[in-house]
Amino acid sequence: MSLYVDGVNGLTFPDGSAQPTSGYTGFRNRIINGAMVIDQRNAGAAITLNTIQQYPVDRFNTRSGNGTWGSGTFTSQQNKGGVTPPLGQSYYMGLTTGTTDSLSTTTNNYEMVQWIEGYNCYDLAFGTANARSITLSFWVYCSLTGTFGGSLENNAGTRYYLFSYTISAANAWTYITVNVPGDITGSWPVSNAGFVSVRWSLGTGSSFLGTVTGAWTGTANAGVTGQVQLVSNSSANWYITGVQLEKAGTATAFEFRPYGTELALCQRYYYRNTYVAASGSQTMAVGAVNGATSAAQITAVNPVTMRAAPTVGYSGVSVYDGSVINGVTSISAQSSGTVAASFNVGTNSAGGSLTTGRAAMIIASSSGNYLDFTAEL
Numbered sequence: 001m002s003l004y005v006d007g008v009n010g011l012t013f014p015d016g017s018a019q020p021t022s023g024y025t026g027f028r029n030r031i032i033n034g035a036m037v038i039d040q041r042n043a044g045a046a047i048t049l050n051t052i053q054q055y056p057v058d059r060f061n062t063r064s065g066n067g068t069w070g071s072g073t074f075t076s077q078q079n080k081g082g083v084t085p086p087l088g089q090s091y092y093m094g095l096t097t098g099t100t101d102s103l104s105t106t107t108n109n110y111e112m113v114q115w116i117e118g119y120n121c122y123d124l125a126f127g128t129a130n131a132r133s134i135t136l137s138f139w140v141y142c143s144l145t146g147t148f149g150g151s152l153e154n155n156a157g158t159r160y161y162l163f164s165y166t167i168s169a170a171n172a173w174t175y176i177t178v179n180v181p182g183d184i185t186g187s188w189p190v191s192n193a194g195f196v197s198v199r200w201s202l203g204t205g206s207s208f209l210g211t212v213t214g215a216w217t218g219t220a221n222a223g224v225t226g227q228v229q230l231v232s233n234s235s236a237n238w239y240i241t242g243v244q245l246e247k248a249g250t251a252t253a254f255e256f257r258p259y260g261t262e263l264a265l266c267q268r269y270y271y272r273n274t275y276v277a278a279s280g281s282q283t284m285a286v287g288a289v290n291g292a293t294s295a296a297q298i299t300a301v302n303p304v305t306m307r308a309a310p311t312v313g314y315s316g317v318s319v320y321d322g323s324v325i326n327g328v329t330s331i332s333a334q335s336s337g338t339v340a341a342s343f344n345v346g347t348n349s350a351g352g353s354l355t356t357g358r359a360a361m362i363i364a365s366s367s368g369n370y371l372d373f374t375a376e377l
Helices: 259-267
Strands: 004-006 010-012 047-049 061-063 074-079 092-097 109-117 134-142 146-154 159-167 174-180 193-205 237-246 270-274 280-287 295-301 311-315 319-320 325-333 340-347 358-366 369-372
Touching: 061 146, 109 237, 134 146, 134 159, 159 174, 193 237, 295 358, 311 325, 319 340, 358 369
Parallel strands: none
Antiparallel strands: 004 010, 047 074, 061 109, 074 092, 092 237, 109 193, 134 174, 134 237, 146 159, 146 193, 270 369, 280 295, 280 358, 295 340, 311 369, 319 325, 319 358, 325 340
């Protein structure tokens, strides 16, 4: 077996893959969960996408962008089987068109999106004369052929880069690369706000279709004129994996990170504490009964520092004070932070009255019970 180093690719392996020897070698890929391995919300179950802000896998969500989500729907799922993923990948995210939309309402717009945080993009120097070029790469599989569209957008919604890609063979994996010049103008916050979003059009009304120019513009286009409109084709399939965005003029081999690392990166934006099948109940967070017989103040320590103070959600959990178990009926913010989330919990009185001053726990007892914490962009 032989290895060699050249001035372009760095270390090159016998299978043709390469590892750069300079620049970002620990976090080349600014996309999180590009291999689609993390799915905290659904655990691999199929869901129906019928509105904005739904997550078929972590960090990838549906948006309407500059238009309006219409009546079209998709079934989506984290997949490991079904079709064989491209070489080197184990999972992919699949979409299948359910209810179609002819897009006669010209402002309807369907997109799959990932927002990238400003703190992960400080070295790109967008908005300055030193803006660096970036490259988007991904594997895509579709039951349809033709030209498809996508875009990149800044947080202020004032700068857009439109791109197209071609699928020539139906039901086969196609590797796509998109080279994007750095934007020397516009607002690009280096903070915990969104810096840039990467968007794949699933169907775009004519109000937001445009022509690829190879340049950043101020025109709010989300799709390409003449593109295949996935949402208008019944039972059409579209699968994606191996998504990478890097500071480079050309695409390099997909950067695989350890599962624990990828999970922690996802948990900065969302994490779910889910009941795991076991005997008895599972403690999820602790606190105290705080002066009312049907309320408690609870604190949960976040597994990682979150992007912002999270909102807290729940399903099927209860409060236990050592003798009484009451179902949770409400959760409201108390003094949540990025390191720990403190919140007030209201309960029913199914088990009787809670005792003021006692320690209290949020517990889960059956499948489907969870607490979740959201700080998404």
